Amino acid sequence: MNKPATHVRRALLRRLATAIGLLLTMAAGAQAEQTFSFDRTPGKLPKTVVPLHYAIELRPDITSLALPGVETVDIEVREATAQLTLNAVNTTFTDVTIDDSAQRAEVATDATAQTATLTFAKPLAAGRHKLRIVFAAQINKFGTGLFSVDYPTRTGIKRMISSKLEPADARRIFPCWDEPSFKASFALTVVIPRNLLAVGNMPVTDEEPVAGDLKKVAFAPTPKMSSYLFVLAVGELERVTADAGGVTVGVVTTEGKGGQGRFALDSAVKLLAYYNDYFGVKYPLPKLDLIAVPGGFGGAMENWGGITFFESRLLFDPAISAETARRGIFAIIAHEMAHMWFGDLVTMAWWDNLWLNEGFASWMATKASEQFYPEWQGWLNGYGAKQFAMTLDARRTSHPVQQPIADHSEAVTAFDAITYNKGQALIRMLETYLGEQAFRDGIRKYMAAHAYSNSTTADLWQALESSGGKTITGIAASFTEQDGVPLVVAEADCVGAAQRLTLRQGR
Numbered sequence: 001m002n003k004p005a006t007h008v009r010r011a012l013l014r015r016l017a018t019a020i021g022l023l024l025t026m027a028a029g030a031q032a033e034q035t036f037s038f039d040r041t042p043g044k045l046p047k048t049v050v051p052l053h054y055a056i057e058l059r060p061d062i063t064s065l066a067l068p069g070v071e072t073v074d075i076e077v078r079e080a081t082a083q084l085t086l087n088a089v090n091t092t093f094t095d096v097t098i099d100d101s102a103q104r105a106e107v108a109t110d111a112t113a114q115t116a117t118l119t120f121a122k123p124l125a126a127g128r129h130k131l132r133i134v135f136a137a138q139i140n141k142f143g144t145g146l147f148s149v150d151y152p153t154r155t156g157i158k159r160m161i162s163s164k165l166e167p168a169d170a171r172r173i174f175p176c177w178d179e180p181s182f183k184a185s186f187a188l189t190v191v192i193p194r195n196l197l198a199v200g201n202m203p204v205t206d207e208e209p210v211a212g213d214l215k216k217v218a219f220a221p222t223p224k225m226s227s228y229l230f231v232l233a234v235g236e237l238e239r240v241t242a243d244a245g246g247v248t249v250g251v252v253t254t255e256g257k258g259g260q261g262r263f264a265l266d267s268a269v270k271l272l273a274y275y276n277d278y279f280g281v282k283y284p285l286p287k288l289d290l291i292a293v294p295g296g297f298g299g300a301m302e303n304w305g306g307i308t309f310f311e312s313r314l315l316f317d318p319a320i321s322a323e324t325a326r327r328g329i330f331a332i333i334a335h336e337m338a339h340m341w342f343g344d345l346v347t348m349a350w351w352d353n354l355w356l357n358e359g360f361a362s363w364m365a366t367k368a369s370e371q372f373y374p375e376w377q378g379w380l381n382g383y384g385a386k387q388f389a390m391t392l393d394a395r396r397t398s399h400p401v402q403q404p405i406a407d408h409s410e411a412v413t414a415f416d417a418i419t420y421n422k423g424q425a426l427i428r429m430l431e432t433y434l435g436e437q438a439f440r441d442g443i444r445k446y447m448a449a450h451a452y453s454n455s456t457t458a459d460l461w462q463a464l465e466s467s468g469g470k471t472i473t474g475i476a477a478s479f480t481e482q483d484g485v486p487l488v489v490a491e492a493d494c495v496g497a498a499q500r501l502t503l504r505q506g507r
Contacts, residue, residue, distance in 0.1 A: 034456065034458055035455075035456055035458045035459045035462065036349045036450070036453070036454050036455050036456045036459055038181055038454075041179075041181040041349045041350055041454070042349075042350045042352065042405070043179045043181065043350060044113065044115070044179070044407060045085055045086065045087070045115070045177055045179055045182070046084075046085055047078070048077065048078050048079045048081050048084070049075050049076070049077050049078065049081065049084040049085075049124075050075065050076045050078065050177070050182065051073050051074070051075055051086075051176070051177045051182055051184040052073075052074040052075060052076055052128070052184055052185070053073070053074040053184055053185045053186075053187070053221070054071055054072075054073050054074075054174070054176065054184055054185070054186045054187065055071060055072045055073075055187045055189075056069060056070075056071040056174055056186065056187070056188050056189070057069055057070050057071070057188075057189040057190070057191070058173070058174070058188070058189070058190050058191070058232070059190070059191040060139060060146065060161055060190065060192065060232075060234060061139075062139075062148065062159055062160075062161055062192075062193075062196075062234065062235075065138060065139035065140075065141070065148060066136065066138065066139070067136065067137040067138050067139050067146060067173065068135070068136045068137075069134075069135055069136070069137065069173075069174055070132070070133065070134045070135070071132070071133050071135070071174055071175070072130055072131070072132045072133075073130070073131045073132075073133070073176075073184075074128065074129075074130055074131075075128070075129050075130075075131050076127070076128055076129075077124045077125065077126050077127060077128075077129060078126060079126060080123045080124065080125055080126050081123055081124055082119060082120050082121075082122065082123040082124065083117055083118065083119050083120070084117070084118050084124075084131075085115050085116070085117045085118075086115065086116060086118075086175050086176060086177050086178075087114055087115055087116070087168070087170075087171035087175065087176060087177065087178035087179075088109065088114065088115065088116040088135075088171050088175040088176075089111075089114045089145075089169075089171045089172045090137060090138055090172060091109075091116070091135050091136070091137045091171075091172075091174075091175060092135060092136045092137075093107040093109075093116065093133065093134075093135050093175075094134040094135060094136065095132075095133070095134040096118055096131070096132070096133050096134075097131075097132050098120060098124065098129055098130070098131055098132075099129050099130050100130065100132070103120055103121060103122065104120075105118035105119055105120050106118070106119045107119075114168075114171055114408070116175060118131075133175055135174065135175060137172060137173055137174065138172075139161055140172070142296075143164045143296040143297030144164060144169050144172065145163065145164070145165065145169045145170075145171075145172025145173050146161055146162070146163050146172065146173045146232060147161065147162065147163070147164065147296050147297075148160070148161050148296075149161070149162065149293060149294055149295040149296040150295075151254065151294040151295055153254070153255075153256075158235070158236055158254070159235070160233065160234060160235025160236070160237065160254065160293070160294075161232070161233065161234050161235065162231075162232070162233040162234075162235075162291070162293045162296060162308055163230065163231050163232050163233070163303070163308070164296070164297050164301055164308065165227070165228045165229070165230060165231075165301075165303075166228045166301060166302075167228060167351055167408055167411040167412060168228065168408035168411065169228070170227035170228055170230050171227075173230070173232075176227045177227065178227045178228070178408075179226075179227075179350075180226040180228065180347050180348060180349065180350065180351070180454060181226075181347075181349050181350065181454050182226070182227065183224040183225055183226055183347070183452065183453065183454070184224060184225075184227075185221045185222050185223060185224055185225070186201065186221065186222045186225070186230055187218075187219065187220075187221040187222075188200050188201075188202075188218075188219045188230075188232065189216060189217065189218045189219070190216070190217050190232065190234065191210060191214055191215070191216050191217075192214065192215065192217065192234050193213055193214060193215075194209065194213050194214065194215045195213075195236065196234050196235055196236060196237075197234070197235065197236070197237040197238070197239070197252075198217045198232065198233070198234045199231070199232070199233045199234075199237070199239075199252050199289055199291055199306055200219040200231060200232055200305075200306060201219070201222045201225075201229070201230065201231055201285070201303065201304055201305040201306050202219045202220040202221065202222055202285065202286070202287070202305055203219065203220055203248070203286055203287050204217055204218065204219055204220075205218050205219060205220045206218040220286075222285075222304065222305070223284060223285070223304075223452055224452045224453075225304050225344060225347075225452075226347050229302070229303050229304045229344055229347075230303065231291075231301075231303030231304075231305070231306035231308065233252065233291050233293070233306070233308065235254065236254065236255050237252050237253065237254060237255065238252070238253060238254075238255050238256075238257075238258045239251070239252045239253075239258070239289070240258045240259075240261055240262070240265060241265075242265055242266075242269050244268070244269040244272045244273065244288075245272070245273060245276070245282075246286075247272060247283055247285070247286060247287060247288060248286065248287040248288075249265060249268045249269055249272065249287070249288050249289075249290075250265075250287065250288070250289040250290070251264050251265045251268075251289070251290045251292070251314070252289050252290070252291040252292065253292045253311070253315065254292070254294055254311075257292065257311070257315060260315035260316055260317045261290070261292065261314065261315055261316075262316075263316040263326060263329060264290055264314050264315070264316065264329060264333055265290075267329070267330050267333050267334075268288065268290060268333055268337065270372060271333065271334055271337050271368060272288065272337070274368060274371060274372075275337060275338065275340070275341065275364075275368075278364075278440060278443075279341045279443065279444060279447050280443075280444035280447060280448065281341065281345065281444070281447045281448060281451060283340055283341075284345065285304065285305045285340075287305060288305055288306075288307070288337075288340070289305065289306045289307070290307050290309060290314055290333065291306055291307065291308045291309065292309055292310075292311035292314045292315055293308050293309065293310060293311060294311050295310075296310075297310060298310050298313075299313065299332070300313060300314075300332050300335075300336045301336075302336045302339030302340070302343055302344060302361075304340065304344040307336045307337070309332065309336075313328065313329065313332050314329060314332075314333070315329075316329055327369075327373075327376055330368075330369060330372075330373070331365050331366075331369060331378075332365075334364065334365035334368040334369065335361045335362060335364070335365040336361070338360065338361040338364035338365060338368075339357060339361050341447060342356070342357060342360045342361055342364070343356075343357035343361065345447065345451050345452065346446070346447060346450040346451060346453065346454070346455050347453075347454050347455075348454065348455065348456070349454040349455060349456050350405065351405040351408075351410075351411035351414060352402055352403060352404055352405045352414075353402060353455075353456055353457055354405075354411070354414045354415070354419055355401045355402055355419045355422075355423040355457075355480070356423075356455070356456075356457060356460065358415070358419050358420045358423060359401070359419065359420060359422070359423015359424050359426065359427055360423070360424075360427055362420050362421065362423065362424035363423075363424040363427040363428055363431075366378040366379060366382050366424070379428075385417070385421045385424070386421055386422075386424075386425045388417055388421060389417045389418060389420075389421035389422040389425065390422070390485055392416075392417055392418060393418060393422060393483060393484055393485055394484070394485070394507075398418060398483040398484065399418060399483050400418075400480060400481050400482055400483050401418060401419060401422055401423050401426065401479065401480045401481075402457055402480040402481055418483075426476070426479050426480065429479075430464065430472065430475075430476060433470065433475070434464060434467075434468035434470060434472075435468070438464075438467050438468035438469070439464065439467075439468065441467040441468075442460075442463045442464035442465075442466065442467035442468055443463070443464075445463045445466065445467055446459065446460055446463035446464075449463065457476075457480060458473070461473045461476055461477075484507040485507075486505055486506075486507075487505065487506050487507065488503060488504070488505050489503070489504045489505075489506070490502070490503055491503075491504075
């Protein structure tokens with residue numbers, strides 16, 4: 001066959017691009033999900049009772065690992081009921097009353113479901129009530145809930161405690177509605193030894209001595225947030241700080257390591273200004289701490305206002321750290337700080353939309369790296385992560401980016417390369433499709449519309465479509481709701497003087 005003329009080849013390429021585009025926009029049976037509705041949110045807890053505000057006092061005993069506490073929860077009863085169900089694990093209920101009355105609840109716990117059902121003698125009328133619970137939980141020796149970490153120092157072994165609650169372990173610290181759609185504010189008070197420092201989501205508002213060598217530390221109430229974003233760290237800690245446009249940014253370490261947090265602190269200050277501009281919504285809390293934990297868990301956790309890190313992922317010692325370590329430190333800080341908006345300010349309605357948090361934060365971290373350190377070539381060097389996700393996605397054991405999650409135990413399995421790396425690649429593809437400006441405008445609209453609330457993938461598609469003027473849902477749904485990556489095979493053949501192009505799409 002003779003080679004076609006240049007204009008014919010160009011026409012064929014245009015036809016090929018158009019045909020591939022049509023194939024990729026076919027939903028192939030994928031159905032776009034609905035926008036967020038609290039009553040339709042998947043989950044195990046009844047929605048007849050909703051928490052509004054928690055006032056919690058904890059008395060952690062770092063030596064015995066006991067965790068007694070008392071909480072008063074402002075609740076809204078949406079329908080009159082004599083029962084309410086919330087989450088609790090390994091918790092002893094000492095006393096449960098309603099509205100400062102003598103009416104006490106009977107408590108029935110279900111260890112398998114990780115719930116406690118409170119039954120009152122008289123139904124609670126629809127409206128607002130105050131639920132008071134005296135309880136005792138425990139500090140764990142593993143990185144779940146509130147846990148202890150023993151670490152070596154020059155003067156011997158020291159101990160600190162910290163928290164790790166995602167996806168559903170706030171229930172191990174205090175009884176609560178431990179599902180992401182049950183957003184409420186949290187006012188924490190802790191009673192600890194006077195020589196220790198306590199760090200929470202919000203700044204300390206009051207600190208006063210109490211009996212013995214203890215002190216009571218009170219934190220300001222948080223904005224509305226999901227329970228898994230609660231944080232508490234206590235120990236012989238030090239904190240170095242900087243101002244970032246009126247927000248106090250801090251790095252918290254065990255004693256003697258504060259100097260190793262300088263690169264992290266400088267990075268966080270730069271990132272906060274960049275994210276404030278990109279999202280169009282300023283970081284809403286008065287402080288942001290990066291907390292270095294010397295053990296107990298790996299990686300990092302995006303607690304609002306108090307991000308925890310395994311200390312080797314946060315601290316940089318110029319005397320012994322490789323210069324390339326700065327890249328990993330910057331990347332993980334950028335990822336977790338992106339969650340302050342995508343995950344904390346706006347939270348997925350349920351764990352089937354986890355990719356909204358993790359895929360976006362991974363994409364944003366690389367985008368920030370390109371902004372501040374273009375010489376690192378973040379997108380180019382991150383190409384292997386996309387290839388790794390595609391390799392996993394080619395297997396029959398793969399799963400969609402957006403996968404059904406029945407309960408908290410299944411949610412744990414969703415934290416994988418498909419969620420993070422494929423999610424990141426999909427976000428970048430959509431940004432390229434819409435254009436950077438239109439994509440950012442859509443993200444800003446999404447943030448403004450769903451701040452302090454929850455959302456679904458469909459909410460994001462709507463915001464991007466309205467700003468970009470292009471169809472998103474039909475394209476994106478087939479990528480998020482099905483496993484695999486579309487493989488388009490083009491075959492050309494000649495029949496007489498005509499050339500035919502055959503396209504096949506497969507998994």
